[in-house]
Amino acid sequence: MRKTLFIAVIVTTAGLGGVVLQTLAEAVLGYTDTPMLPSGKWHVHDPARPRPAVVTPGASFSDGAAAPSDAIVLFNGTDFSKWEGVNGEPKWTIHQDYMQVEPKTGDIHTKEKFGDFQLHLEFAEPAKVEGNSQERGNSGVFLQGIFEMQILDCYNNPTYPDGQCGAVYGQSPPLVNACKKPGQWQTYDIFFQAARWNENHELVRPASVTVLQNGLLLHHQQAILGPTGHKNLAKYTKELPAEGPLELQEHAGNPVRFRNIWIRKIQEEEKP
Secondary structure, three states, X not given: OOOOXXXXXXXXXXXXXXXXXXXXXXXXXXXXXOOEOOOOOOEOOOOOOOOOEEOOOOOOOOOOOOOOOOOEEEEOOOOOOOEEEOOEOOOOEEEOOEEEOOOOOOXXXXXXOEOOEEEEEEEEOOOOOOOOHXXXXXXXXXXXXXXXXXXXXXXXXXXXXXXXXXXXXXOEOOOEEOOOOOOOEEEEEEEEEOOEEOOOOOEEEOOEEEEEEOOEEEEEEEEOOOOOOOOOOOOOOOOOOOOEOOEEOOOOOOOOEEEEEEEEEOOOOOOO
């Protein structure tokens, strides 16, 4: 989601021929000056947090599959009619059957808002590998416009676990690293339950997600601590709207691609 910092370490040694300078640039893979998570074990974006095991996905049954009959098709490869940009029409581009992030054009979001839902989308990281950690193929899917499911090229690209692809950003790493190679199409299937509040505007149930990436389970009914932030502890500070848009992030111009996006509304369970 956010930019990676870089530290340059310069070591000076004296040699027979004079002074020799050696430079080492190392990507910072996390932070320890951030708040502790509720478990009390890890900081937000903690580099020491265990990294999810790498699991090679099989052929995804939903890769390129048509939307179900009751789904709302948000993008079928032809136009942005269901989307808005920072100032009206999205400035991203459409190529063949996919949309692509364009630098300095801002995030895009759906015109329609959603409560509980099942979401399917497909994304591809740039085939040309550039950058490290959070600077490589970074984007995100914001559920209701405020809860981020991270998108990042994490194929042989270490970063802090709660910021890697498939993480509820800044909160919960995925169970496994299910990323395919850069340039290959990948799938997200996300089942989302919105937060619930009582008549006194008190939180009675946080939002939660169940997530599959490329057919592999990343989260199962994972509670979300609150709206996504960077280097701070997510929390609910006020009652949130029952519905919100789906938002796709433009992060530092990383040319991530998206296609075949559809959503199914899930009716709220009956109340006694």
